[in-house]
Amino acid sequence: MSSIRGGDFNQKIDYVFKVVLIGDSAVGKSQLLSRFARNQFSLDSKATIGVEFQTKTLEIDNKTVKAQIWDTAGQERYRAVTSAYYRGAVGAMLVYDMTKRQTFDNMARWLEELRRHADKNIVVMLIGNKCDLGNLRAVPREDAEEFAQRENLFFMETSALESTNVETAFLTILIEIYRIISKKTLSANGEPDANGSAGLLKGTRIIVPNQEPPIQKQGGCCGGSS
Template structure:
């Protein structure tokens, strides 16, 4: 494990969607590579972190897990502030959770930054025999709204890594572009924020492309 404490970026990502769609399981799979069948409903808001390397920069993902129950929504709306990424999760076996996606998306766009990177996530793709939401429906919705889209299985660890890394990499590109423009605008030739020693971590570059499993890729 790399014990280097240097963090180049911290990105706040929120998980939203109806209760019991598997948001907490997706988070614990990504943050700790754990899955528990006894997972209890999230009360209010919890968050976990994980540090990844993107283009030789150390990126700390601070992922907030928001409770999906109605009575907590007034509480959690404050937590959209500062979020640069969002995972909007529904359960592929429960049509209602997908039907509520537009409402969650509207709330997110009302509270979050205009440039927020959003991934639509159809969770529980291991239960394909119980599917109530066709992949095409979700893909079509994501395309119309300009969202990334993947189907995942927190239980089988399918596409969870890919989903998070896709969002984090896209945020990284946006932030890097802003940094570059800012430093060019200053015209002082100081590119310190973008320079530094490149450290190649073997296998890290492939993470966003090689971990998709055949059962539920968005391709």
């Protein structure tokens, strides 16, 4: 089980992981980022113009990891930034508003764009945001789970307003990235490759009390049961 510690560290940065947030406008991408990076939520948040990013430093298994989280405007007129936005990303969060069916229906298009521009091994999580508005639900959890399993994605429902599952979602994707990058580092150093070292690096697990574990993508091994 991995040890995880948040905060600012004076020691050298071992890894920088770029994670992008994508999805329609007004689904809560900026609020998710603000909640994770600064534990803040603003009721009068304005639409993102262009691209913004924030960082948060974590310690995973005694390695210092800087998460660089990029947030982009969901409006079509800002789509020209696409290729630069995805360049170098090792993780992505596909965010929809669970009270607005159209934002979920558009996930297939966002995923197609992501796969066209990003690295094929990018770690992707589907996020159904605004789960605090359960009485307004327009996207059944089963629909999202089916989509996530079909596309081999992690899945979690969150509430940036109530801070439900936000940290868990980000940590899950960052831990999975760390697990994959660690294997690649071992392989590059002449140690056992991903197959030979599976027993060594497998089984990363995050336990957060009173929060639902994410639905696992096929072959995933973090966030829920290993």
